[in-house]
Amino acid sequence: xxxxxxxxxxxxxxxxxxxxxxxxxxxxxxxxxxxxxxxxxxxxxxxxxxxxxxxxxxxxxxxxxxxxxxxxxxxxxxxxxxxxxxxxxxxxxxxxxxxxxxxxxxxxxxxxxxxxxxxxxxxxxxxxxxxxxxxxxxxxxxxxxxxxxxxxxxxxxxxxxxxxxxxxxxxxxxxxxxxxxxxxxxxxxxxxxxxxxxxxxxxxxxxxxxxxxxxxxx
Amino acid sequence: xxxxxxxxxxxxxxxxxxxxxxxxxxxxxxxxxxxxxxxxxxxxxxxxxxxxxxxxxxxxxxxxxxxxxxxxxxxxxxxxxxxxxxxxxxxxxxxxxxxxxxxxxxxxxxxxxxxxxxxxxxxxxxxxxxxxxxxxxxxxxxxxxxxxxxxxxxxxxxxxxxxxxxxxxxxxxxxxxxxxxxxxxxxxxxxxxxxxxxxxxxxxxxxxxxx
Numbered sequence: 001x002x003x004x005x006x007x008x009x010x011x012x013x014x015x016x017x018x019x020x021x022x023x024x025x026x027x028x029x030x031x032x033x034x035x036x037x038x039x040x041x042x043x044x045x046x047x048x049x050x051x052x053x054x055x056x057x058x059x060x061x062x063x064x065x066x067x068x069x070x071x072x073x074x075x076x077x078x079x080x081x082x083x084x085x086x087x088x089x090x091x092x093x094x095x096x097x098x099x100x101x102x103x104x105x106x107x108x109x110x111x112x113x114x115x116x117x118x119x120x121x122x123x124x125x126x127x128x129x130x131x132x133x134x135x136x137x138x139x140x141x142x143x144x145x146x147x148x149x150x151x152x153x154x155x156x157x158x159x160x161x162x163x164x165x166x167x168x169x170x171x172x173x174x175x176x177x178x179x180x181x182x183x184x185x186x187x188x189x190x191x192x193x194x195x196x197x198x199x200x201x202x203x204x205x206x207x208x209x210x211x212x213x214x215x216x217x218x
Numbered sequence: 219x220x221x222x223x224x225x226x227x228x229x230x231x232x233x234x235x236x237x238x239x240x241x242x243x244x245x246x247x248x249x250x251x252x253x254x255x256x257x258x259x260x261x262x263x264x265x266x267x268x269x270x271x272x273x274x275x276x277x278x279x280x281x282x283x284x285x286x287x288x289x290x291x292x293x294x295x296x297x298x299x300x301x302x303x304x305x306x307x308x309x310x311x312x313x314x315x316x317x318x319x320x321x322x323x324x325x326x327x328x329x330x331x332x333x334x335x336x337x338x339x340x341x342x343x344x345x346x347x348x349x350x351x352x353x354x355x356x357x358x359x360x361x362x363x364x365x366x367x368x369x370x371x372x373x374x375x376x377x378x379x380x381x382x383x384x385x386x387x388x389x390x391x392x393x394x395x396x397x398x399x400x401x402x403x404x405x406x407x408x409x410x411x412x413x414x415x416x417x418x419x420x421x422x423x424x425x426x427x428x429x
Contacts, residue, residue, distance in 0.1 A: 074295075
C-alpha cells in the first residue's frame with residue numbers, strides 16, 4: 001500500500017507531474033483578484049475568506065482528472081485492479097496522494113495570500129483550520145468523480161460538472177468558518193461540520209470510487 | 219487443476235463475444251489461445267483475470283493466483299526501470315527484483331527512465347513485472363509484440379522456467395514459442411457472432427439508437 005502512495009507522490013513531484021500546478025493557479029487567482037475588484041482594502045477584506053476558499057477549490061479541481069486518467073491510459077489501472085491491492089484502498093491512497101500534493105500546499109500558501117487580500121487578522125487561524133480539515137474532502141470527492149469519468153476522452157468537463165455540486169457544502173461551510181472567525185464570532189460549529197463532511201466522505205467515497213472503477217474497467 | 223473454466227460466456231461492452239468456452243489448465247502447463255483478430259482473445263483473458271464479469275459460466279482458481287499482462291505496458295515513463303519494478307514488488311509484497319532484472323537482461327539500464335526506453339525494452343520491462351508478482355498463473359495478451367528474436371527466445375525461456383516451477387501460463391499469441399508443455403486452444407468455434415447481445419450490464423438509457 002505504501003508503494004502506491006510513494007509512487008504517486010514521486011510521480012507528482014517529478015517533471016510532468018501535477019505538483020505545483022494547483023499552487024501556481026491558486027497564486028495567480030488570488031493575486032489577480034485585487035486587480036479585478038479594485039484596491040479598496042475594506043471591500044477586499046470582506047470577501048477575502050470566501051475568495052481564498054474559492055481559489056483553493058478551483059485549484060483542486062484543476063488536477064482531478066490526472067488522478068486515474070494517466071494510470072488508465074498506460075494500462076497501470078488494469079494491473080492494479082488485478083493486484084492484491086483492493087481498489088477501495090487504491091482509491092483512498094490516490095485521494096491521500098492528491099491531497100498531499102495539492103490540498104496541503106494550499107493550506108500553507110493561503111495565509112500568505114490572505115495578507116494580499118487584507119484578510120482580517122482574527123480570521124487567519126480559522127482559515128488555516130478550515131482549509132486543513134476541508135481540503136481533504138475536496139480530494140476525496142474529486143477522486144470519486146475521477147473514478148466515474150475515467151476512460152472518457154476529455155472527461156474533464158464532465159468531471160467538473162459532476163463534482164462542483166458535491167463541493168458546494170464544503171465551500172459554504174469552509175468559507176463560513178473563516179468569515180465568522182474574521183468577524184470575531186465563534187466559528188466552531190461550521191468548522192466541525194466541515195470536518196464532518198471530510199470524515200463522512202473518507203468513510204464512504206473510496207467504496208463508491210472503487211465500484212465506479214470496476215464498471216469503467218469492464 | 220490450477221484453473222478450470224466452464225461454459226464461459228464473455229462480453230466486451232454491450233456485445234457478447236464468446237460463448238461456451240470450457241478448458242482446464244494444470245500446474246506446469248501452458249495454453250496458447252489462437253483465433254483471428256477480433257475473435258475475443260483479449261476479452262477472454264480480461265474475463266479470466268476478473269476485469270470483466272462473465273455473462274455466464276465459471277472461472278475457478280485459487281484466490282490471487284492470476285497475474286495479467288495486457289497490450290499496454292503499464293509503465294510510468296518518469297520512473298526508472300528499477301523503480302517501476304520496485305513499485306510492483308511493493309504492491310505484490312515480493313522483496314526481490316534482481317531475478318526479474320536478470321531474466322530480461324535489464325540490469326544495464328536499471329537506472330534509465332522507462333520513458334527513454336525503446337518499445338522492445340519497455341515490453342521486456344513489462345514482462346519482467348510478471349516475475350515480480352510471484353503469482354503462479356500468467357495471463358498474457360500478445361506478450362511478444364515489439365520483441366526481437368533474441369528477446370522472444372528470452373521470453374520463451376522465462377515462461378519455460380516458470381512452467382518448470384509448477385507455474386502455468388495462458389498466452390494469446392500468433393508466434394510459435396516452442397514451449398515444451400503447451401496445448402493450443404482455437405477459440406474460433408466459441409465466437410458468438412450473430413448471437414443476440416444479452417448483456418445484463420449494458421445500460422440502454424445511454425446506448426446508441428436504442429428504442
